Amino acid sequence: MDDPTHAQPDSPPVPRGRLPLAGLRLTPASTTGGARLLTTRNVALAALFAALTAMSAFVAVPVFGAVPFSLQVFVVLLAGLVLGSRLGALSVLAYVTLGLVAPVYAGGASGFGVLFGPLGGYLCGFVAGAFVAGLIAECARPRGVFGLAAAAAAGLIPIYVMGALWLSVHVHTVSLSVIVWGGVLQFVPADAVKAILAALTARALLAAPLQLPACGRQ
Numbered sequence: 001m002d003d004p005t006h007a008q009p010d011s012p013p014v015p016r017g018r019l020p021l022a023g024l025r026l027t028p029a030s031t032t033g034g035a036r037l038l039t040t041r042n043v044a045l046a047a048l049f050a051a052l053t054a055m056s057a058f059v060a061v062p063v064f065g066a067v068p069f070s071l072q073v074f075v076v077l078l079a080g081l082v083l084g085s086r087l088g089a090l091s092v093l094a095y096v097t098l099g100l101v102a103p104v105y106a107g108g109a110s111g112f113g114v115l116f117g118p119l120g121g122y123l124c125g126f127v128a129g130a131f132v133a134g135l136i137a138e139c140a141r142p143r144g145v146f147g148l149a150a151a152a153a154a155g156l157i158p159i160y161v162m163g164a165l166w167l168s169v170h171v172h173t174v175s176l177s178v179i180v181w182g183g184v185l186q187f188v189p190a191d192a193v194k195a196i197l198a199a200l201t202a203r204a205l206l207a208a209p210l211q212l213p214a215c216g217r218q
Helices: 029-037 040-056 072-083 085-098 120-140 145-170 176-183 185-207 213-217
Strands: none
Touching (some): 029 085, 040 072, 040 085, 072 120, 072 145, 072 185
16 A cells, blocks of 8 residues: 555646646747848838839829829839738838828829829829739749739739729719729720839849848749
């Protein structure tokens, strides 16, 4: 018969209502995700693309209506393809924010008046466009120019939708022909070329040993 005076418990008793979590380290996923996104390198890349977007805004050609043709769409789509959805959108958001105090909008304009003017919908659409292009590229993981061009083309959709809707509010019209032609159709041929150029450029950059954020999906 065992001596009860020498019996040792296998583990200390756990108080009722508590779990034995000693030594367990919990790390919030949202915190680590934000830390990985806002590294020094990523912030520098976002600032670089924000500057490129600002530079492309000075190549503006007046067309029918109040919205000019510019090279911004090319840089916006490229940012999404190369930087990814979140960082690409962050770079464009930085550009839009900078334009409130500096003359970096199309044609050298700046201020809240531009943001609430006929261009405002397109500026906000740029942020969504970079996010959508990057998100589709992240999910589909395209390896060729065709897949990247398809992701870039998808990024045009929120730009057109948000831009045309806000333009219709600004000019006080519900005419579908005016909205579709003035806000969408006249830009489609040139923007299609920009989407292809963005795909070609993104493919070249991702193939180079630059360790860009989107290289992890290749």
